[in-house]
Amino acid sequence: MIMIRRILLAFLAGAAVLLVPWTVYLAHTLPDRYDTGQWRAAWVGFDVALLLCFATGAWLGSRRRRAAVPLLSATAALLCCDAWFDVMLGWTSAERWTSIALAVFVEIPVAVVLVLAARRLSGTTMPRRTVTLHDIAMREDPRYQQVVSELPATADDVAHETGLGRAEVTACLKTLQDNGFVRRDRKGRWISIPHDLREPRPDDYDGADRERVAAFLDAKYANEITLLSWAAEHRDEFGPWSTAQRASTRLTEAEFRELEAEYRELIMRYCHRRRRPAANEKELSVRFYAFPPPEAVPSWMSDSVEIV
Template sequence: MSETEESVPTRDDVQGWSAHKRASVARLLAESIDPPPVAARPLGRRRVVLAVGGVGAVFLLPWLVFLSVTLPATSSGGAWRTVWVGFDVALVAALVATVLTVWLRRQVALIALVITATLLACDAWFDVCLSWGTDEHWGSIAAALVELPVAILLANSAAVLMRRNFAVIALLRGLDPTALPLWRQPMIHFAPTGRSKRMNPAGQAR
């Protein structure tokens, strides 16, 4: 056995360490390991998300005022104005949350990205369907052609962030950090205490 192999602690050695020592070594490893290619920041993606989210929020503010003035209070027995103005208020809030969390580089940006993408897709769907056969039909289609690409951009950005997180976790666990499609990526969790399991490159116990 080489000197390098002898200096590497075994599983039994690590289990004999205190929780504080294990945490300290884990932090040192995290600081010294080079990030995998998939963990590199996508060039320009963050700026695009910030720009699109900011422009969308600014555009929707006067649109909210316009809707609150022009929409009928009720339609077919429902609170028509409340539904649509309330929906757009939620969309503005989601866009602002997305911009702030992406700007601050917080993990909660994943949730904000998914929520905003969902709201944009729903807005496009309802606008097109409810305006079908009216004078506003083509305007709704034009708006949908803007909203849907933005929704795809935000949803894809959330997926990229998730894959980066999984790659970093796999690398710190000593596993293959090769990116996997999210539908094949197992959930990340701690192994049951006291049980030794071997992990394959995908991070699954066997």
């Protein structure tokens, strides 16, 4: 990946350098006027491409697909090109001021909005890092769990609902904020910030810290087993609000990483789909586990998919 990045950067830098003499050459050789054919087809084709970009961008953006980011950026670039050519090619015509007005008040502002939308979509990725010892300490302190469970809310509301002191709640929120887990919104309420936290590796620690990390992971998976056992016992009570998929397949490590990345993109898209609560929504526990099975797994389970 590093080599590909270097090649790409070298290509971009080389293209920028080569365009300098080419631009100077065009500036001295191109005529001010030039008669051409297919004028109508060129502009109609350009507008059709712009229409398709808008339609596809709206569809992808409504579903918060990552593919919308480059498409919205490309649409913004096309709008800027449209504004440039409309103004320059119509500069000596009677429609000059109309072209300028469309460029200033329509095309360029819409391009700016699209760039900001692309930036917003590209910024929906969750902060990703490995769980630290400080994170483990906060998770072991029940006060932090109580505080986070009441969000979004003000510090006073959290204190009222949890029974904790106002100063105690403020201190917890400050610690959570310093570690990137919460922030204030425009209304002054505290809200949670979703994180993509990776498991710590006990081998990265020594002594008591290693034992603490191992104990944290043991407790985590024990809680997972308890949750799944509870779900199995109550599966008939969930109605349409439950699903389960199980599969076994053969992948290379690169394919496995691709699968993991696609899952992360999918779950992040749904985590950021709606900022305000909806009347018919429910909180759902979603899990993704993938690992090599024991060697004693029956052969009929290989390369299979089961949905229940």
